Amino acid sequence: MYKTLGKITASLVVAYSILVIVASLVIKSKAVSYERLRHAYDGLSPRDYKE
Numbered sequence: 001m002y003k004t005l006g007k008i009t010a011s012l013v014v015a016y017s018i019l020v021i022v023a024s025l026v027i028k029s030k031a032v033s034y035e036r037l038r039h040a041y042d043g044l045s046p047r048d049y050k051e
Helices: 002-029 034-041
Strands: none
Touching: none
């Protein structure tokens, strides 16, 4: 029982890791709005300003 549970857990961890890597590559391909980042670092939320 523990052997099967360990295999299932390991498979889920590997699948989640692959999903995170793919998602980070997709997000990385989007253009970064440096103005939006600057406002975020100024402590403003996206609702507090207009781009």
